[in-house]
Amino acid sequence: MKLSGRVESVLRHFKVSDLDPDLLKAQYKANTNQIPLMYFLVLVSTWGLASSFIGAAPNYLSLYLPVVLSLVAASRFVSWARLRSRRLDTRSTLKALRATNRVSGVISLVFVAWAISLTPYSDDHTRGHISFYIGITTVGCMFCLMHIRSAALMMALVINGGFIYFAWNVGDSVFVAEAINVGLASAAMYMLLNINFRDFRALIESRRHLITQQKELIRREAVTRRLSDETVRLAYVDVLTDLPNRRHFFEKLEEKMDQPNFIKPNGSVTIGILDLDGFKRINDVFGHTGGDNLLKQVAACLRGLGRTDMFVSRLGGDEFAMILDGQFEDEELEAIGADICRVISETAEEGADGSNRGLDVTASIGFARWQVPDLTPKELYERADYALYQVKRSGKGKMEIFSAEHEIEIQRIRSLEFCLRTDGIERELSVVYQPIIDTINGKVLAFEALARWNSEVFGAIPPTTFIPVAERIGLIDKLTHALLQRALDQLKTWPDNIKLSFNLSPNSMTSSVMIDRMIAQIEESGVDPCRVDVEITETAMIGNFDDVLTAIDRLKAFGVGIVLDDFGTGYSSLAHLHLLSFDKIKIDKSFVSAVLTNSASFTIVKSMLALGRQMEVGCVVEGVETEEVLKTVRRLGGTTIQGYLFSRPMAAKDILPYLAKFGQDLNPVLRRA
Known part of the structure; x- marks a missing residue:
C-alpha cells in the first residue's frame, strides 16, 4: 500500500489535474501568453545553432530539417496565439492543457535529437554551441512552462536524459560535464x-x-436586510407539508450543478418529478381538507424513506420533486421509483382522512440525469417533467427515465415550433374534406374539413402532431383562422344543401376573442351560418365548462350547429350532454371499427344510437370502412355515416366531381347493406 501511494504521488507530477476548474482556467490563461514566447525562443535558438553548421553539416541537417522544425514550432505558436482571445469551458481547457503536456515531450525529443545529430560535424567551438543550445533551450522552455508543471518536467527529462546519454557514449569528458551541468x-x-x-x-x-466569502457575505447581508427569520422560512418551506418548496428546490439544484468538482456531467445529479394520479377525485370526494391530509401523508412517506442521498420538496399542487446524489444505473432508479410508488399507493389506501377508504391513488414519476454539458437546472427539470408526461400518456402509476430518444423528440418538437412560427406557415397549410352521408336518402349532407400541413422541412405532418404543438405555443387561433377562411371559400362553391363541419380546438372554444373572430369571419364570407357545424371534443369541457357553455350559446344564437366529436372517449357526462344542447354527436371510430368483433363495442354503439334517438340528437357514425360494418350500424339504427367506405379525405378540387357521380357509386353499396 505504501509503495502504491508513492507511485501515485510520483505520477501526479506527470499529469494535468482535473480536480480544480479554477486552477485549470488560470493555467490556461497564463500559458496563452507564455507558450507563444517559448516557441519564439525555440525558433531563434534553432536557427542560431543551424547557422553555425551551414557548410559543415549536410544540408538536410543544417537547412531542411530546421525548416521543418520551424514550421512545427510556428504552427504551435499560431495555435496558442489564437487562443488568447478565446474563452474555453472547463472541458476544452483541460483538453488543451493535456494536449500540451503530451506534445511537449514529443517536440523536446525531436529538437534534442536534431541538435545531437550535428555533433559529428562539430569542432570544439560548435560543440560548445550545441551544449549552450540545449542548456538555454531547456531552461527557457521550463520557465515558459512554469504553470504546467508536468509539461516542464517532461521536457526537462527528455532533453537532459537524451543529452547525458549521448555525451556519455561519446566519451568526451568536457561534453559529459556540460551535459551534467545542464541537467x-x-x-x-x-x-x-x-x-x-x-x-x-x-x-x-x-x-x-x-x-466565495464575498458571495456568501453579500447573500447573508441581503437576507438579513430584506427578510426576517420567519419570512425566510416561508420563502423556502412549503407551509402545508413542511417540505422545501419550489424555490428551495431550484436553488438546491443550481447549487449542486455549480459545484467545482462537477467538471463533466456524469449522472451524479439525478432529479425526479412526482405527480399523484387521481388527486382531483380526492378533492371532489373529500373536499380540499381531505386532499391536504393526503398531501401531508405523502410528504411524510417521502421523508420516511430515510434516504440521506435524496432531497425532497413539494413544487405545488400534487407535484413533488427530489434530487438524488450519486450515480444511479437504470435498474437502481427503477427500484427507487417502484419503492416510492408502492409506499404512496399504500398511504392512499389508508384514506385521505385517516380512515380505511380504499382510495385508488397512485404516483407517476419522471427521472432525468445531468448528462449533457452546459445543461441548466431549468432544462434538467424540463427533461424530468417530459419523462413524467410520457408516463401519464402511456399509463399511470409508473416511472420513466429521460432517454436519448426523448431528447430527439424534444428537439423535433422545438423544430416544429420554429416552423410553425415562420411567416410562410399559412402557405404550407391545406384543407381536405371527407363526406358525411345520409344512407336513407342516399345524399351527401356535409363535408368535414380536416387540416393538413406539408412542411418544406419535414414533409407531411399529421394534425395529431402539429395541432397540440400549435395549441401549446399559442398559435392555434392563427392557424384556425387561416384554415376556416379556406373552408368557407370552398363552401361557397358547393350546392346550398351541403354543409361544412369544422373542428375547433379546446383552447379556441374557451377564447371569447376567437369566438368573436370566428363569427365575424363567417359573416364576412357571406355564407349562411346554418350551413356551418362546429365540432368540439369532450376534453374542451374539462375545467372550462362555463366558458365552453358561453361559447356554444353564442355560436348557436348566431345560427351555427354544434357537434360533440369523439363521443364516449373523453370525460363528458349525460348532464353535460343535456346542458350544452348539442345538435349532433359523433360516435368515435374506435368503437365502430370493432363493432363486429367486440361485444362491448357493439353494445356501446347500440346504446349511443339509442341515446341519441331518445334525446333527439343526431348521431354521426365515424370510421365505417366495410360494407359489413355498414350493415351492422344500419341495423342498430345508424343512418348518418362517415368513413373510408364512401370516401377518404379529398382535395377541394375533387369535391364537385365526387358529387356529380356520387349516386352512381353509392346506390349499389346501400342496396347491398
Whole structure:
C-alpha cells in the first residue's frame, strides 16, 4: 500500500489535474501568453545553432530539417496565439492543457535529437554551441512552462536524459560535464518551478475562497436586510407539508450543478418529478381538507424513506420533486421509483382522512440525469417533467427515465415550433374534406374539413402532431383562422344543401376573442351560418365548462350547429350532454371499427344510437370502412355515416366531381347493406 501511494504521488507530477476548474482556467490563461514566447525562443535558438553548421553539416541537417522544425514550432505558436482571445469551458481547457503536456515531450525529443545529430560535424567551438543550445533551450522552455508543471518536467527529462546519454557514449569528458551541468541546472530550475506552482495554486485557492466569502457575505447581508427569520422560512418551506418548496428546490439544484468538482456531467445529479394520479377525485370526494391530509401523508412517506442521498420538496399542487446524489444505473432508479410508488399507493389506501377508504391513488414519476454539458437546472427539470408526461400518456402509476430518444423528440418538437412560427406557415397549410352521408336518402349532407400541413422541412405532418404543438405555443387561433377562411371559400362553391363541419380546438372554444373572430369571419364570407357545424371534443369541457357553455350559446344564437366529436372517449357526462344542447354527436371510430368483433363495442354503439334517438340528437357514425360494418350500424339504427367506405379525405378540387357521380357509386353499396 505504501509503495502504491508513492507511485501515485510520483505520477501526479506527470499529469494535468482535473480536480480544480479554477486552477485549470488560470493555467490556461497564463500559458496563452507564455507558450507563444517559448516557441519564439525555440525558433531563434534553432536557427542560431543551424547557422553555425551551414557548410559543415549536410544540408538536410543544417537547412531542411530546421525548416521543418520551424514550421512545427510556428504552427504551435499560431495555435496558442489564437487562443488568447478565446474563452474555453472547463472541458476544452483541460483538453488543451493535456494536449500540451503530451506534445511537449514529443517536440523536446525531436529538437534534442536534431541538435545531437550535428555533433559529428562539430569542432570544439560548435560543440560548445550545441551544449549552450540545449542548456538555454531547456531552461527557457521550463520557465515558459512554469504553470504546467508536468509539461516542464517532461521536457526537462527528455532533453537532459537524451543529452547525458549521448555525451556519455561519446566519451568526451568536457561534453559529459556540460551535459551534467545542464541537467543539474534543470533540476534546480524544476525545484524553483515546483515552489512557484504551489504558490500559484495557493493564490488561486485564496482567490476562490475570497470570492466565495464575498458571495456568501453579500447573500447573508441581503437576507438579513430584506427578510426576517420567519419570512425566510416561508420563502423556502412549503407551509402545508413542511417540505422545501419550489424555490428551495431550484436553488438546491443550481447549487449542486455549480459545484467545482462537477467538471463533466456524469449522472451524479439525478432529479425526479412526482405527480399523484387521481388527486382531483380526492378533492371532489373529500373536499380540499381531505386532499391536504393526503398531501401531508405523502410528504411524510417521502421523508420516511430515510434516504440521506435524496432531497425532497413539494413544487405545488400534487407535484413533488427530489434530487438524488450519486450515480444511479437504470435498474437502481427503477427500484427507487417502484419503492416510492408502492409506499404512496399504500398511504392512499389508508384514506385521505385517516380512515380505511380504499382510495385508488397512485404516483407517476419522471427521472432525468445531468448528462449533457452546459445543461441548466431549468432544462434538467424540463427533461424530468417530459419523462413524467410520457408516463401519464402511456399509463399511470409508473416511472420513466429521460432517454436519448426523448431528447430527439424534444428537439423535433422545438423544430416544429420554429416552423410553425415562420411567416410562410399559412402557405404550407391545406384543407381536405371527407363526406358525411345520409344512407336513407342516399345524399351527401356535409363535408368535414380536416387540416393538413406539408412542411418544406419535414414533409407531411399529421394534425395529431402539429395541432397540440400549435395549441401549446399559442398559435392555434392563427392557424384556425387561416384554415376556416379556406373552408368557407370552398363552401361557397358547393350546392346550398351541403354543409361544412369544422373542428375547433379546446383552447379556441374557451377564447371569447376567437369566438368573436370566428363569427365575424363567417359573416364576412357571406355564407349562411346554418350551413356551418362546429365540432368540439369532450376534453374542451374539462375545467372550462362555463366558458365552453358561453361559447356554444353564442355560436348557436348566431345560427351555427354544434357537434360533440369523439363521443364516449373523453370525460363528458349525460348532464353535460343535456346542458350544452348539442345538435349532433359523433360516435368515435374506435368503437365502430370493432363493432363486429367486440361485444362491448357493439353494445356501446347500440346504446349511443339509442341515446341519441331518445334525446333527439343526431348521431354521426365515424370510421365505417366495410360494407359489413355498414350493415351492422344500419341495423342498430345508424343512418348518418362517415368513413373510408364512401370516401377518404379529398382535395377541394375533387369535391364537385365526387358529387356529380356520387349516386352512381353509392346506390349499389346501400342496396347491398
